[in-house]
Amino acid sequence: MTVEIQPIRGMNDVLPAEIGAWQRLDACVRELVASYGYEEIRVPIVEHTTLFKRAIGEYTDVVEKEMYTFSDQGGDSLTLRPEATAGIMRALISNGMLRGQRHKLWCVGPMFRHERPQKGRYRQFNQLDLEAVGLPGPDVDAELIALAARLWRRLGIERVRLEINSLGTPESRRAYRDMLVSYFREHESALDSDSRRRLEGNPLRILDSKNPQMHAIIAGAPLLTDHLDPESREHFAALCAALDSIGISYRINPRLVRGLDYYSRTVFEWITDALGSQDAVCSGGRYDGLIAQLGGEPTPGVGFAMGMERVVELLVQAGKAPPGRAADVYVVVSGARASAAGLGLVERLRDELPARRFDLNLGGGNFKAQFRRADRSGAALAVILGDDELARGVAAVKPLRNEAGQSECPLPELAAAIEAVLTGAAAPAE
RNA sequence: GUGGACGUAGCUCAGCUGGUAGAGUCCCGGGUUGUGAUCCCGGUUGUCGCGGGUUCGAGUCCCGUCGUCCACCCCA
Numbered sequence A: 001m002t003v004e005i006q007p008i009r010g011m012n013d014v015l016p017a018e019i020g021a022w023q024r025l026d027a028c029v030r031e032l033v034a035s036y037g038y039e040e041i042r043v044p045i046v047e048h049t050t051l052f053k054r055a056i057g058e059y060t061d062v063v064e065k066e067m068y069t070f071s072d073q074g075g076d077s078l079t080l081r082p083e084a085t086a087g088i089m090r091a092l093i094s095n096g097m098l099r100g101q102r103h104k105l106w107c108v109g110p111m112f113r114h115e116r117p118q119k120g121r122y123r124q125f126n127q128l129d130l131e132a133v134g135l136p137g138p139d140v141d142a143e144l145i146a147l148a149a150r151l152w153r154r155l156g157i158e159r160v161r162l163e164i165n166s167l168g169t170p171e172s173r174r175a176y177r178d179m180l181v182s183y184f185r186e187h188e189s190a191l192d193s194d195s196r197r198r199l200e201g202n203p204l205r206i207l208d209s210k211n212p213q214m215h216a217i218i219a220g221a222p223l224l225t226d227h228l229d230p231e232s233r234e235h236f237a238a239l240c241a242a243l244d245s246i247g248i249s250y251r252i253n254p255r256l257v258r259g260l261d262y263y264s265r266t267v268f269e270w271i272t273d274a275l276g277s278q279d280a281v282c283s284g285g286r287y288d289g290l291i292a293q294l295g296g297e298p299t300p301g302v303g304f305a306m307g308m309e310r311v312v313e314l315l316v317q318a319g320k321a322p323p324g325r326a327a328d329v330y331v332v333v334s335g336a337r338a339s340a341a342g343l344g345l346v347e348r349l350r351d352e353l354p355a356r357r358f359d360l361n362l363g364g365g366n367f368k369a370q371f372r373r374a375d376r377s378g379a380a381l382a383v384i385l386g387d388d389e390l391a392r393g394v395a396a397v398k399p400l401r402n403e404a405g406q407s408e409c410p411l412p413e414l415a416a417a418i419e420a421v422l423t424g425a426a427a428p429a430e
Numbered sequence B: 001g002u003g004g005a006c007g008u009a010g011c012u013c014a015g016c017u018g019g020u021a022g023a024g025u026c027c028c029g030g031g032u033u034g035u036g037a038u039c040c041c042g043g044u045u046g047u048c049g050c051g052g053g054u055u056c057g058a059g060u061c062c063c064g065u066c067g068u069c070c071a072c073c074c075c076a
Helices: A018-034 A049-056 A061-065 A085-094 A140-157 A168-187 A193-199 A203-208 A212-217 A230-245 A308-317 A338-352 A367-377 A388-390 A410-424
Strands: A046-050 A068-071 A077-080 A103-112 A123-134 A158-166 A264-272 A280-286 A302-309 A329-334 A359-361 A380-384 A394-399 A408-410
Touching: A018 A140, A018 A308, A046 A049, A049 A061, A049 A077, A049 A085, A049 A388, A068 A264, A085 A103, A085 A123, A085 A302, A123 A140, A123 A308, A140 A158, A140 A230, A140 A264, A140 A280, A140 A302, A140 A308, A158 A230, A168 A193, A193 A203, A203 A212, A203 A394, A230 A264, A280 A308, A302 A308, A329 A338, A329 A367, A338 A359, A338 A380, A338 A388, A338 A410, A380 A388, A380 A410, A388 A394, A394 A410, A408 A410
Parallel strands: A329 A359, A329 A380
Antiparallel strands: A046 A077, A068 A077, A103 A123, A123 A302, A158 A264, A264 A280, A280 A302, A380 A394, A394 A408
């Protein structure tokens, strides 16, 4: 045997045993986004590296150390997308879709970040992305949050809560940033090494340090919410009022900042206590300057990204992950003639009962083995076709999940008999 | 990138202070010449993650390496 090929670290297979939760989430999402008037868009997984550098920010962790970047045969620097917003905005620009138009878009697919894998964090992971472009808000901000809230409700996920904040405009944020830097400089001796490093690059990130020794200093720092420009303050107040009016509870977290540079004004995050340290399930915000920054017609935008693996994990934990649907009928065949006739019989049954699932015994096996497989398949019913039955033009029908006895049925009436037993079995007991 | 725990049969795991591997499950056959889940009997399955080292002898000790999980970090 040759040496076994390893899977790539942090890139997982979704096996049939787990697929039920994914399919449920997928179906739920498609129905939901349609009911809010969002349209699907599909964009490439690979883009020019400069797109992400310009959109996300050169000095963010994602760009600095997490991107899968490579040169193609022509020498261009390409990158596997670490997030979806940049590519979608690029698509709007490339296809001339701006010029004052509005777009409500959704997109789902794999993202790639080279991080050390742990629970809820993988190198290839799937995100659901929603983007509303051309709408300045705050009404659309509120609706987007309501959409996410409705998804949790429909999926039966309860262990999530909402935090919101406003980052203001780039100008007000810059002014606040200067205040923050001078505050932390006064207390520089008390800062840990991480925070000192951030003081240069991204001082806002000091605010969500998890180091308990930093809490006192952070608590004394000026608050972003106290230094917003008047328009942003008004925008944020209107968002809060809209959420109040539709009964969505939230917590204002003045220290909620984002790791991607393009955000402005509204930011929000749905967090959970059920996933260990990867607690963000869905997060997003407004990016009014991004499109102009990428060379497009200046257009406001707001959106969020949801980590599908994390949602699936919450579904599983909540016991809302349905098992894969089992077969309805397992067909047992025995003897040379009956085995040969089995395929044709089951093909006919599939014509007559297209909604039912038939599992024909393949690969032979004696009766004992075939019934064992029938049992393990989860089928409600076994249909038995032996040479003896075939000669008499009948098949035996045996319920596998109750004590009702086995009966025989002429082949032309078999489909009707199967349907009758299955619907009878599905009906609640009187 | 840093730290901790762990890698033994397809799967879940046992294997005490070193003496050349074991259970359950799964799968297959039989008990039941054509009837599953239960029960009984039998059978197949291992480069003990990989590479070095110590030793008469290593699954067990040491070093390295790869992987998994968790935390830091980061984020969805």
